[in-house]
Amino acid sequence: MSQKQPSPSRAEAPLPGGALDTPAWAFPLLLLLAGAAFWLVVSSGFSLIASIKFHSANFLADCAELTYGRVRAVGTNAFLYGFCVPAGTAFGLWQFARLGRSRLPLPGLIAVGTGFWHVGVATGLLGILRGDLSGFENLEMPGYAVPLLFLGIVVLGLWGCLALHERQQTVLEASHWYSLAALFWFPWIFSTASLLLFTFPLRGIAQSVIAWWYSGNLLIVWMGLVGLGALLALLPLATGSRQRHLALFIFWTLLLFGSWVGIPSAAPLPAWMPVTSRVFTVLLLVPACAVAVLLVGSNSKERDLEVPPFLRFAGGFFVLYGLIVSIGAFLHLDTVTQFTWFKPALEMLGGYGFFGFAIFGAIYSVLPKLLTLEWPYQKLIRAHFYLALAGLLFATVPWFAGGVVQGLDWRNPNVSVVEVSARALKFLRPATLGEFLIALGNVLFLVNVGAALFCYIRRAVMGFIARTIAPAGVGVKL
Amino acid sequence: MNYGPLIFLAALFALSGSWLGFVVTPSFQLGTLQQTNTVGAGLTYPLARPGLAQQGLQVYRANGCVYCHSQMVTQERTLCEVVLTEAGTNTTALVAALHKLNPNYNQEALDAVLKSLPKTVVFNTTKTKADAAVKELTQTTAKAQVVITPAGPDIARGWGKRRSVAEDYLYDYPTLPGAQRVGPDLANAGARLPDVNWHLRHLYAPAAEVKGSTMPPYRFLFELRKAGLTPSTQALQLSPGIAPSGWEVVPRPEAVALATYLASLRADAPLYSTPLSSAPTASASADTNAPAGGANLSTNAPAAK
Known part of the structure; x- marks a missing residue:
């Protein structure tokens, strides 16, 4: 890739060379993604078990490892650390790598980082099943898994910086800023949180403040950076100079406002903390509206363009998520929806609806170009999209509705605790269908990624045989 | 369009801003929090939980109880x-x-x-x-x-006498304020239900103690032993039909620790940060020096009564 690319943000430039000349960094990156796809299926499997437990309290109740609390923690952590972080990081690395030469130094670093990370995830999830979960929401990984994860992400980030350093095009596009900031943001918040929660734990409720801060930064800022970075890189969004300025504006406001979000308004803290957090939550309206403007502006111009449906919907879900969060905070609706199923619904809308869809779209459109092969099962991509969309609807809509009902019930002291729980179950049970559809879609994703990995390896082996044996005159039928 | 340094500085500013605000400042303001005195009685608050209850906190953490039970009373x-x-x-x-x-x-x-x-x-x-x-x-x-x-709604429901404050969590690691209430808030579980044996029976078979309860049973915290001629002193006094006949249910150490922890949960001491007056009585003078009397002034003293 010696000549400059005019538009690196479009993901259209073909990789150089023939089928066998995929860059050396492609294979470890594929391993990172394949691991992510595997953990995604693990995550949805465990979330499904957790959901089934609401149909029968006795389901798998006699096994300590499969008690609701642990299963649910494995579900969320396998999603966050198994899928989101490696898949998002892989996309960032791909973006930096393709800016430069095809020969980038030390592709083995990706393999090392991938190894540390996925071994860390496995260690952590097994630890949670054993009962070593930390108790901090969205950072349940036990303390002993954290060094492996940290080492993994630092090595991956290091390679990202190397790739960026070796780039041939000096000017970075908006999407590169998003990915670069995400590459630094995660190690910073992750190391801060694990140092202050595991290594030198703070005293008392300060622990929860750190955990809330970390959660907000992970779910809103980091996911926002990666997901929007993917949209900007793959959709024809930041084409004109006006849109580029808008993209930078979103970048700034997301960092500036999003990084303060996450402290619940009822938290047992000095009043300034929840109040500050609420103000910045309301201000999330700014980046949400800006993204809406960006999406609408691009839609009208290039409607006929073939765009992966996952990406189109991801942007919409980001706007929806931002609107619900900020308007809810402005109207103090969280006094009703706090402590209810509204919160998991929001997290699923942001985590799976926005981030997941953006990353699925990115992987589906990038991986064939990276490996110079077609997806083995084209039809499954479409099936995955419809399953994911239906699953998201069937899971989040009952949760949102149930959350409001439950919140109103909790505010009414005449409704007994048993009644509140029983009524909430009526909403939770249909949501199992959504979880099931999502799990099914994730399996299709894994099948496709696994098949691509298999094809890639088979091709590489065949190529190796052809190069080493065939020239010597031995006939090998490929 | 090379705003490189400017963008980098802006990102650094944003991150360090929130880092100073929500990491550094709380670790000084809350991380250095000390015990305080209750209003009125002037007792030291909070006291560290007894050892068994501290072990129970770890059982509570390990089984993810926090996903269904908050420990955070709100006040409006x-x-x-x-x-x-x-x-x-x-x-x-x-x-x-x-x-x-x-x-x-x-x-x-x-x-x-x-x-x-x-x-x-x-x-x-x-x-x-x-x-x-x-x-x-x-x-x-x-x-x-x-x-x-x-x-407020939580207080009307009887989940507490006042809102939860930072002091209530001073000696807990990890702190588990919780984010979801699938079941009731437990900030004052020990004040409502001080009986350790009730908690044990409830953990073994929740629906037997609370009719219509949707809580899953935690039978893995107990072991079944063949019933001898005389029942074991540690065995649970369950209503007939709950344990398989011919067997008795004996709590494992984790169950005892967890039940002790639950019975130790109470955060209703009157503090300066959450003013709470004792109910006035006609006979007692309104002097603030009066010895602590009535439920309102009790602190997290051992809950077993």
């Missing part, structure tokens, strides 16, 4: 009232003062008030106004006091 407002405790000797002046405070009082109502002391005479007021009213009333040789009652 405080009600400030003036309670007349003693009429004193100068009834005429008192009646005049009461009439001034509450012009709606007619003679009958005033008589009723004076007959059944202590009685709330000023409702729903502010602390300043309440203090002024008390001053006026005490000038007539009567005795009155300001009563501050926290209010």
